[in-house]
Amino acid sequence: MNVQGFSTASIHAGYEPDSLYGSINTPIYASTTFAQNGLNELRGGFEYTRCGNPTITALEKTVAALEGAKYGRAFSSGMAATDVLLRAVLRPGDHVIFGHDAYGGTFRLIDSVFSQWGIEYTVVDTTDPNQVGASLKDSTKLVWLETPSNPALAITDIAAVAHQIEGHFAQLVVDNTFASPYLQNPLALGADHVLHSTTKYLGGHSDVVGGVVVTNSAELDEQLQFLQGGAGAIPSVFDAYLTARGIKTLAVRMDRHCDNADAIARHLEASDKVAQVLFPGLESHLNHDVAKKQMKRFGAMISVRFHTEEAARTFCLSTKLICLAESLGGVESLLEHPATMTHQSVTGSTLEVPRDLVRISIGIEDLEDLIADIDQALAKI
Numbered sequence: 001m002n003v004q005g006f007s008t009a010s011i012h013a014g015y016e017p018d019s020l021y022g023s024i025n026t027p028i029y030a031s032t033t034f035a036q037n038g039l040n041e042l043r044g045g046f047e048y049t050r051c052g053n054p055t056i057t058a059l060e061k062t063v064a065a066l067e068g069a070k071y072g073r074a075f076s077s078g079m080a081a082t083d084v085l086l087r088a089v090l091r092p093g094d095h096v097i098f099g100h101d102a103y104g105g106t107f108r109l110i111d112s113v114f115s116q117w118g119i120e121y122t123v124v125d126t127t128d129p130n131q132v133g134a135s136l137k138d139s140t141k142l143v144w145l146e147t148p149s150n151p152a153l154a155i156t157d158i159a160a161v162a163h164q165i166e167g168h169f170a171q172l173v174v175d176n177t178f179a180s181p182y183l184q185n186p187l188a189l190g191a192d193h194v195l196h197s198t199t200k201y202l203g204g205h206s207d208v209v210g211g212v213v214v215t216n217s218a219e220l221d222e223q224l225q226f227l228q229g230g231a232g233a234i235p236s237v238f239d240a241y242l243t244a245r246g247i248k249t250l251a252v253r254m255d256r257h258c259d260n261a262d263a264i265a266r267h268l269e270a271s272d273k274v275a276q277v278l279f280p281g282l283e284s285h286l287n288h289d290v291a292k293k294q295m296k297r298f299g300a301m302i303s304v305r306f307h308t309e310e311a312a313r314t315f316c317l318s319t320k321l322i323c324l325a326e327s328l329g330g331v332e333s334l335l336e337h338p339a340t341m342t343h344q345s346v347t348g349s350t351l352e353v354p355r356d357l358v359r360i361s362i363g364i365e366d367l368e369d370l371i372a373d374i375d376q377a378l379a380k381i
Helices: 006-012 054-067 078-089 104-117 129-135 158-164 218-231 237-247 250-269 288-294 309-316 367-378
Strands: 036-038 071-075 095-099 120-124 140-146 171-175 193-197 211-215 274-278 301-306 334-336 357-361
Touching: 006 054, 006 250, 054 071, 054 211, 054 237, 071 078, 071 218, 078 104, 078 140, 078 171, 078 193, 078 211, 078 218, 095 104, 104 120, 120 129, 129 158, 140 158, 158 171, 211 218, 250 274, 250 301, 250 367, 301 309, 309 334, 309 357, 309 367
Parallel strands: 095 120, 095 140, 140 171, 171 193
Antiparallel strands: 071 211, 193 211, 274 301, 301 357, 334 357
């Protein structure tokens, strides 16, 4: 099937009704193993679910299609995908560059685990591509970008960073979780590989954990496939089914997410209880022009800096509709205090998050209800 539009691809790419029963939805192949026609003669290429399963494969093909990639590999979580990708690319003595406001889990993995294996890293402000170029070493094998970043919502010019590392051995990875393939396609901008926590917008319903890596590199995909089966960090077939089911409505959900976020960001910016609103769609955002250039819309994550940490904590504890919880990207609105929740691991490091910052994941509820909840919480500060 030659799938063209994004919404069409999100529904149809990766699977066609099977010839046996014509199931419209991808079947859940709840089987650990598959019958073989002969000694090592596989039916359809599947032998054991840790090494491949039709339900998981369909999900991988769907995400790859949405990102314009040739290959995709699904994992049991976003961090599992991160770990396997790092292991596929890096060797002892190699060097990594990543952003000064990267996700705490990524920093913790590199700083606490990979550093013990002789991996070095440099933290830079990736929104200045020249800093990336100036930090390159002969041993640099990976440049890791988050854009928008978590939780500062900084925007890095992917094409400019790709230009900085042209002719170098380094590979460019973009964590595209906050944008989703609907809003941004890093491979088209010069990235080598793209990673998602499918737990977030791709799944979209806060009911499944997963991760995926997509690439156009046959060599990397072969390494990912080996580690996927060899290490076994695969999603369950039911998780793969739920994620694929969520992707079918990605486009319509993202439009509603973005509509709500844009209105709420402007509403918050007008409040004297708020010191700063970090949202790429605002003209006041430092990287607004870059976001306009490389994103279809500006996403649904908003970070708010209050005048004091006490005000930030009070706001977090005062919302009623918007739930205090970690994670993001679901249909329901969530908020959290990164310094004491998702980003505790970067406390005391160069990635430390301001304690007056609150991160809000804007859902698809009625806008009027969300604004009313925000206003009553602001009134308690």
